[in-house]
Amino acid sequence: MNDDAPRCPNCGRRVSVDASVCGACGFELVTRRSRIRCAHCGSRIAADSTQCPRCGADPLASRFPYARGAARIASIILGVFLVACIGWVIFRAITTNTLSRALGLGPKPAPTQIIQIIYVVATPVPPTPTPLPPAPPTPKILPTPTRRGARAPIPAATPVPILYAAPMLTAPLNATVFQGVNWLIVLQWQPVSPNGLREDEWYNITITFTARDGSQAVRTAWSKETRWNVPNAWWNDASADARAFKWSVVVMRIQGVDPSLSPHNTPVSPASTPRLFFWN
DSSP states (O other): OOTTSSTTTTTTBOOOOOBBBHHHTTOOOOSSOOOOEOTTOOOEEEEEOSTTTEEEEOOSSSSOHHHHHHHHHHHHHHHHHHHHHHHHHHHHHHHHHHHHHTTTOOOOOOOOOOOOOOOOOOOOOOOOOOOOOOOOOOOOOOOOOOTTTOOOOOOOOOOOOOOOOOOEEEOOTTEEEEOOOTTTOEEEEEEEEOOOOOOOOOEEEEEEETTSSSSSEEEEESSSOOOOOOOTTTTHOSSSSOOEEEEEEEEOOOSSSOOOOOSSSEOOOOOOOEEEEEEO
């Protein structure tokens, strides 16, 4: 069997591209076409199916046939309740003379005389500031003479400043689920500079996941672009019980031309906020 042939999603064996049923386990292989969910059992089936292969029912027939009638009854009850509320408001407005007062038909209240009381508070006069004596002159400290032939102290190395902001990841969204080994997973992020990276700067992508032996596997990759494709071979390297892949991006400054052979790499941006995707 060709190594590039797809695998059966049920048992993982290689199958032919034109095969409709797996020869090893008998699992039905559905070609890539539009799919819907069965309204009766919720299984994903082909959109042109007239009968669900899982439960045998009509996939377009709802398992709640009385849902439409129940919705209509609920609408009627809600309408009656709203009418009753409006009627109660009108009744209270009439009985409490609220409507007549709003229209100016009731007796007018007598004018009320308003008396304003003004309190005057005297502000105390601030005290006159006392002049302070002049500060004594600062003594000058002369440098200590250095013995002839002694070595001068070596200044501490200045750390490389952060030149860029942390890359902002755009796709895939956090906790996205991919099904099958043949998925093309493209990691994407926004550029950290409108002019692009310099000749000695690269995007460093770090991906961690659980390997088949239960240990933590770490994969790194380098890119000048703001996107990178995840190799399909990594699907077989991950554990069957833990299919979570965590990834992040940081800008690195390298020495030389090839980042994988650089003897010294220096980060020139903070690492991005990590994201997860699941590759089942």
